[in-house]
Amino acid sequence: MDAYLERLVDPWIDEILDSAPAMMITGARASGKTTTALRHAASVVRLDNEREAGPFRADPDAALRERPEPVLLDEWQACPEVLGAVKRAVDTERRAGRFILTGSAQSDADPALWPGTGRLIRVAMHPLTVREQISRSGHPFIDGLLSGDPPQLPADPPDLRGYAEIALRGGFPEPAVELEGNVRRGWLESYVEQLLTHGRAGSGNGRDPVRLGTFFAAYALNSAGIVNDATLYEAAGLDRRTSRSYTRLLTDLGVIAELPAWSSNRLKRLARGTKRYIADTGLWGAAVGADVELVMSDGDLLGRMIETFVVNQLRAEAVVDPSRPKLHHLRDRDGRHEVDVIADLGARGLVAIEIKAHSAPKPADARHLAWLRDELGQQFKAGALLHTGPARYHLSDRIEAIPICSLWS
Incomplete structure (x- = not known):
């Protein structure tokens, strides 16, 4: 570079x-x-x-x-x-x-x-956002949404395949900016291998790199999901204590992240489980063995990748956003309502964000945002349905459909 x-x-x-x-x-x-x-x-x-x-x-x-x-x-x-x-x-x-x-x-x-x-x-400090990779200045997305200052959308926004290519490039500076193709993929795969044999992961500390690798792969397959500890450690063939130890290790190494559940005394019966993410979609691709062709042929992997990608862009911006948002997710216990990201601004209210691999979402696709707006009233400041299409447009009161590329426009 x-x-x-x-x-x-x-x-x-x-x-x-x-x-x-x-x-x-x-x-x-x-x-x-x-x-x-x-x-x-x-x-x-x-x-x-x-x-x-x-x-x-x-x-x-x-x-x-x-x-x-x-x-x-x-x-x-x-x-x-x-x-x-x-x-x-x-x-x-x-x-x-x-x-x-x-x-x-x-x-x-x-x-x-x-x-x-x-x-x-x-x-x-997070891996490079797309905004950083293309040296584009601008407001953090949540701050811009609150100020009513819409970004200028690019003349040639990516399509769904373009988003997959951007996401799988990841944000580690060397592979994201300097390397291409198989060499980039080899760098990311090597990073995962070295991560698993890191000194703190060695058997001398009671950690087996092979079992840690199985756990990391299981975590990656569940990225952007609310999965309880039992499901995760059973998928990896581990006991609860080992699973929790590996979670702490990978969190300390900065390669996984969690969004805590949002709670409010105005809403009852909200689920308390955390939502889990791999902290870089390039690493996610290396961990699950996914390339563009695979994610474009598997709706579950595609949805997890797009959400993981967007959440990591937002996490990086939250560090410097003047509104200091605390990021959460929301789901009720019955699973009837779910919002991917709640940006809690404390006494100033909140911003709610849904993420969809869809090129032309309709008002019905924002029904969870509309439900939350109606429940919270003026505490709900803005809602955004981030999507993979090219247009920004109004869906309903305080809720807009916004292209994902607005994050770096």
């Missing part, structure tokens, strides 16, 4: 460094964290290099001192002692723009993160 692709989080990183002493960028390996952080740093320490990490293991406070700031501490989890040194440096001198830490996603329950509590602002 010859030129740097501006990331959605770049302005947010600048804003943080202008005001706060330290920040941490988390995300899946190879999603571009280091490349982005380097553009904001004055000096860098690569802590996955043992020669550079050695002084920090011996005396982290001394090793950190007198470096040009902001100091980028790359792959901090390879030398967790550095987090305590950052805490002490910030407590001693709390000026803006001192430290940037990068590393793969970590569980909030990880004790190594405790020294950063109250000292670090965390920024989640």
